[in-house]
Amino acid sequence: MRHLAFEGLAEKLQSTLKKLRGAGKLNEKDVKDAMREVKMALLEADVSFKVVKDFITKVTERAVGHEVLDSLTPGQQVIKIVNEQMTELMGSTNSKIIFSSKPPTVLMMVGLQGAGKTTTCGKLGLLLKKQGKNPLLVAGDVYRPAAIKQLQVVGDQVGIEVFTMGDKVSPVDISKAAVAHAIKSGNDVVIIDTAGRLHINEELMEELADIKENVRPTEILLVVDSMTGQDAVNVAESFNEKLGIDGVILTKLDGDTRGGAALSVKAITGKPIKFAGMGEKMNELEPFHPDRMASRILGMGDVLSLIEKAQTAFDEKKAIELERKIRTQQFTFDDFLDQLQEMKKMGPLSSILEMMPGMNASKLKGMEVDDRELVKVEAIIRSMTKKERQNPDIINGSRRKRIASGSGTSIQDVNRVMKNYEQSKKMMKQFAGMEKDMKKGKMKMPFFR
């Protein structure tokens, strides 16, 4: 019922701006009408009133007088600008824990009651353990009944030691002792669970400041329930002011909330959201993807991907064909040439690849293609015969010589292109494998759209 209302935003926006078709530029009145709809959508998604206001102001500035791209309707153009602004505000992927140069790295989890701190401690511990760390969980919630027991059970599930001194010792002393214990027993990461508390509870907020003072945590992570409403800004602001948080973990994102709190918290604290809790199982803590969150908050992922498709010159059919070729390992120089043209439009290869999770940037060394180089490469490929392009294996020494003189380049240049092609082919094969691993429909390769 509610969701239908959300899904209507894209259509509403487009119909609001339909009359503008062909006018060329977005005018102030039309943008203002559209912004009313955007505002409502953001508020329905629980983005803070104040943040929405700022956001609308910025988008309006950006949109008024903006050219409407040939391939887009004015409505789509506005949505595009809204999405860009939102993505900018959400920041880029930053799901890394900064480890201390002098172990142990101490992570301190803070937040309101019921946000999911204890569960997240276990999940984060497991994640770091899988990365080869040797974490220690610290039971610092001495207030909530059975909180210590809960952490112990969680620790058991993930096979991580839990440090506890019962509920009669102050969390400050527990934390200090825990770090000492970690140093002695070789734990390189210490994750401190703390009791849930209200941000307006001075005494308990002071306790957190005390822990911070005494153990100097490497990172303080605020755990926020993704279903939080307008209060999210108050909570984030108070915790950040009192403690200076380093990042946010968003929990319960496997629910159906629009998650506007994510935007509010990011806008208010400027701190990155690092991870998202995506389920009840201990391995369900995932790196946070700001771009996905942006389209989730806007509630029009379909329209956004449509817009992307419209503006990407990449031919869908070509992409499918290319994908098939890669799978069957028939990637030819013709395809390589196509790919190079596409890269020219999409920006440097390395930056595209960096956006992809699980991609190791160091693998891309030597793969970079700059524009001048691209001209050369193009000339070289165009100097190949059709047969050579389709079947590069036949390109022997004398053919290389011919290609070099035909394209006005050196044999070394031709050799480099051959090498690049081989690497590219290899990389494409890796992608194809990677895509199979990825959950169906969850993510698409930027190349193969």
Next chain:
Amino acid sequence: MAGLFKKLFNKGQENEQEEIQAEETEQLTDEEIEAILVEEMDQAVEEEEQEVKGESPDSFFSRLKDGLTKTRKSITGKLNGVLTSFKSVDEELFEELEEILITSDVGVSTTMKILDNLRNRVKEQNIKDPSEVKELLKQEILAIMGEDIERLEDQTPAVILVIGVNGVGKTTSIGKIAAKLKASGKKVIIAAADTFRAAAIDQLEIWGKRTGVDVIKHQEGSDPAAVIFDAINSAKSRKADVIICDTAGRLHNKKNLMEELKKIYRVIEREYPEAHKETLLVLDATTGQNAISQAALFKEAVDISGLVLTKLDGTAKGGIIIAIKSELDIPVKYIGVGEKVDDLQDFSSIDFVNALFEE
């Protein structure tokens, strides 16, 4: 009328300033601050009662007022600010009122509905004084919140099923409800049917000890329906009046978990047909618009009889309950205002709205 309101508003603002000063004095302990706050609230209420003739002191109101102080202060404080700073009833006033309702999590559609009605009435009655608009706004919200609702403890034997998403405060609320029912002379049994979350059973047992109530439990990971089956049988043999059933927190969009809930509900209906049934959905007051989705989907699975709105002692305003009442017609039965055993209060719609708008 207008003069009286102005007087009340001014006084409210003075009190607020004093309270801010008190909070700034760092030497004071929380208890002392609390005492000052309560004292000031009492004074305010007494003065108010002297001025507003015909409004007798109400024990219900006085119990509610502590918990609602913050909610009331934040909404009314802002509201009064708006209403005194505007000289005429114009679109700007409505925009400010819109902001107040939205930032209280009332939600866009319900806010629009309330304000549309308010606009019409202001036009019909040709109201020129902003302070009168407040009275009308209160009436609008009151109309949505509706009449008082029946109390739980009036009917026995009863089975109370407590449900909700993760982390809203189900287990804590159960401890508090158990204490409340026990204090009213009922024999209570708690069924520890959250067999999923780590140490949920231990947490409930601690509440059982605190309140002197028996807890029926199985192992972690066992079938929750089986726990409830056992609890019903022991309640019958021990002649308990009320069984309170804890359940694991579950997100409302998880089909299998909602099916599990339906199964639990069926067991209760089948095993104890003669008992009065209550299903309380626990909502976190800090939750935004997703609370409507929660209420709607839980209601689809089981017949919800009321809400427990927790964590109202923070800065969240819990305005979402107005939207839930408006869209799904589910009333609120209890509010949670702290971590202590007696920090659970009966909810009454009328008093809630009154408390929101009276200082």
